[in-house]
Amino acid sequence: MNTLLKRQLLRGLLLAACLPGVAMAASIQALNYSSREVDYIAVENPGNTNSGGGGDSIRPYGQGGSICCFSVPEKWHADLKVVVVYQLSPDPTFHRETVSVPQYPDGKSGDIWLIVYEDGSVGAVVSLYGPSRPEWPGKIKGYPVPTKEYRDERRKEKIKREKAVLHSMENALDGDVSDLTPVELMRLKGAIEYSKKLINILEENDK
Missing domain, CATH: 2.60.40 (Immunoglobulin-like)
Structure with a gap:
């Protein structure tokens, strides 16, 4: 303590x-x-x-x-x-x-x-009772839950961040990669594919 x-x-x-x-x-x-x-x-x-x-x-x-x-x-x-x-x-x-x-x-x-x-x-x-109990005296019952507007805003921010990361990785791949080992090059390509899939999922959920 x-x-x-x-x-x-x-x-x-x-x-x-x-x-x-x-x-x-x-x-x-x-x-x-x-x-x-x-x-x-x-x-x-x-x-x-x-x-x-x-x-x-x-x-x-x-x-x-x-x-x-x-x-x-x-x-x-x-x-x-x-x-x-x-x-x-x-x-x-x-x-x-x-x-x-x-x-x-x-x-x-x-x-x-x-x-x-x-x-x-x-x-x-x-x-003595938490917000999920019927005895709870607070004017809002239950624990806090994010609104749809808040979730949508956070999702848009995440898409923007992921696209910036993807852009940086694609630029790196299009540049001089001669100093990368075959394993590092494979990992970069894998990270690009993963980022594309994640962005697609986030954009689908945003519709």
């Missing part, structure tokens, strides 16, 4: 011991339902920047890892709020958004989940 993780764990445990009604130092999870890269996301208690935990980065339509720790009350109360600290690529600005935490499902505390939505807004829930 590295020094930073130890400090976060100790901070969470000390806070849990000092605050009334706190049952646990919860793990921090994060979900990205947007097409933007999340460069940083963490959580704090309102008015206390030293109470933070997290700091994950998440791919578009992805899920972060489990990070320790952040203290959550054993019992939900109506004014329960946290501050979500986040940075969305390519904007270097760090944002701090105070959000309300909805009721715990079945009245049970659990991990704290930090959420980024497609419109750039953020949220947080405390749940």
Whole structure:
């Protein structure tokens, strides 16, 4: 366990011991339902920047890892709020958004989940259950799934990259190959054929 993780764990445990009604130092999870890269996301208690935990980065339509720790009350109360600290690529600005935490499902505390939505807004829930469970209290049910538009865009980008690679290899083959061994020449030709097939498959899927 590295020094930073130890400090976060100790901070969470000390806070849990000092605050009334706190049952646990919860793990921090994060979900990205947007097409933007999340460069940083963490959580704090309102008015206390030293109470933070997290700091994950998440791919578009992805899920972060489990990070320790952040203290959550054993019992939900109506004014329960946290501050979500986040940075969305390519904007270097760090944002701090105070959000309300909805009721715990079945009245049970659990991990704290930090959420980024497609419109750039953020949220947080405390749940013993993951997004695929019917008890999940988040406003979007299920784990993030890339949209068709996002998948199509990524496919077009991949086709463009593959065509650039193919063009470079074909230029190499059309040039002076006298310094290549027979095995290297065979591998180059094989790579060209593979690249052509891959581009054809990607273009077929793009129709």
